Amino acid sequence: MLLQGPEGLPFVLKEAHTEDDVDLDSATAAAISNLGIAAVMPVGPESWRITNIRRVGTVRLGSREVRIASKVPVAQLFHLLAVGQQWGEWHQDIVKLDQATDLYPAVSEAFSAVAAQALSGGVLRDYCEVQSAEPTIRGRWLVGEQIRRRHGLPLPAELQYDEYTANIPANRLIRSAARRLLGLGGISLAARARVMQIDRMLGEADLLIRGDQIPVVQHNRNTERYRAVLGLARLILTGGSLDHRVGGFASAGFLLDLAAVFESFVEHEMRRSAARFGGSIVGQDVTGLDVDGKVEIRPDIVWKIDGQVRAVFDAKYKAEKPAGFPNADIYQMLAYCIRHNVQTGHLVYAAGNEMPARYTIAQAGITVVCHALDLDRSPDELSAQIDRIVEAALPAGNGVA
Template sequence: MLPSTIELREADQPVVHRLPRAVAVGLASANIATVAPTLGADEYRVSGVRKVGVVRIAGHTVWLKPKTPVRRLFAMLGYARAGSAIWTEDDFGFEEDEDLVPALAHAFVRQASRALAGGPLRGYVRREDALPLVRGRWRIGDQLTRRGGQPLPVEVSFDDYVEDIAENQVLLSAATRLLRLPGVPADVLGALRRIVRVLDGVSVISVGAPEPVVRPDRRNARYSSALALASLVLSGSSVEQRAGAVVASGFLVDMWSVFEDFVSAALREAFKPYGGVLVSQYQSTLDVEGTVKIAPDLVWLVDGEVRACIDVKYKVEKHGQYPNADLYQMAAYCRRLGLGDGHLVYAAGESEARQIEVIDGPLINQHALDLSRSMAAVAQQLSSFVRQGLRSESV
């Protein structure tokens, strides 16, 4: 009998698993992994797993486990979202070996409970209504068009001091989504229900609707960590993919996106002392006619001149080496941009950082970041790479 709970680990290399056919179809159709049948009954070769979290497919719960320790993953997520270390690795209160969704649920409950300890925030919300008396501003135009000149009810607009504001809507919506996710620990469910009760009367954000913008200020400062976690819940819990009768739903995070966002944010901090500007997805063309588009992940511009080119790659190297295609791509970027050096930044695996000197071409530096270290140490590694490598090119 095939298991109802299935574990897959983040990896590029193919691994054979016994899976129900519906799960195999769901993984492929939701673009969670590459799945190919083998000659064995109910056996599939699974590769390219770069999403982590938990997903429910056709009644089966599939855990997608990250290679990176969960503490490090959360720290990367926080750094990528804020451009600095908004969470330390001691902010969450969970163990190193926990899975992503239980860890996220524990962290959210902990921070949301702290945020709401003094009661929900209140704020002024602009409302329009028809009332039996004048309150706020009388909307004369609407009174004439909607009421045909009748004096009552009165069409008015006014500011109401309520709890149904964006901050509370985000927290409530995240708590509601977590209650529906597979893999949320039983000891967290009660705390999530308490949060929902505290925010009774607040509107829930519909699935698929944009998350309201919350601008940080002194008034909502106590909500800051809880809102960051809530935003993470809302961004990852909108997974739903239908393939015939197969429905996949759950919470998933793209590891390549987390890594690239973290590296980009950390590099922006590292470049600040040297002036210029770090531009993402710098648009240019490779050919004379301008039909072949190129867009390096990051370029450093000083007085409008490209001084450095960086591509960020979250890949598992094959046979101890990083993909040659990355070298070809960077060599083309450097040739087009007139640079003598290019930089590739990887999540470290078996290969070490090295330099590739291209014949009649640029020197390509491959940097390997060790994600088993603290995020502060990884950010320092990136600062050192900027200081030792790129600074020398600008002087």
């Protein structure tokens, strides 16, 4: 549902509501559609129907702020993110989000707390290769560069050497995320103070320039304490954040694609659970449906044993129930099962979107099982639900240890 408060206050979209008619100027309605927040349909002059909310968070469109609240509690949403994005041990002891209702301020609070914890042991440093022009010789003298750039002049010398420095990819990523949060605003004074302190502590690290590729940090024993904050920093700088023009607006904010979050969580939890039995869980496994491979299919998750697909899953976070639901999902799963020659396919829904059910297609000898994953449960209970789904899909007589 979309509520319009007094002038100057934000619009509030609530994912739990499936549709509502609102008064909205056409430019804002188009921006909501273009950002993939929801489906927008005109129902009258400057009146629009908002349905199928797909993203949650906060976005500013020109002078107007739109907030989209998730039906999944914010604290639980961070658990889904931590598992799906492999942030390692989530710091529930230092990140208190039980009372949080808005996602963007919660991200700011979580980032500031986790970053402060990661940096409490000191700023991480490492040896990095440096190439620079200097007045004295050290390291390797790049004679070719000296001739090309200095035209035979001996100084400054073009050098290459290793330096023990804080200007490493991990620190650049964290500092750049801190600057992004400070630039967007909308965070508490306490969180802002912590983020500013983080920025100062990492002052030796260069800021990423817009358009730079986000660095990939290979984790080891030294970087393990950075794992969670690097995950949050990447989320802030990439898929979870936005700062660009859409339609006629300069937009800035933080939005999450709930379907992608849910799918990633289910995949990684299934990988954990299936490890008990062997084989491998593979996400987004692309094959051809037809003989010539012209029709591509891509199940969300497959369970491979000895290189063969033995079970197929699709994770379905549904914002609404379209006409004929869940027929289209069953048709899709039927195609996956026929292609991979498995007799049972598994649709994993967020609870509230589909009840547990079984659909048997006698002519094809295939059964499609719908599972409902209750996201309001504790982390241990969520893991137990995934364990039961994996056990239900365990291929009989496969010889897996």
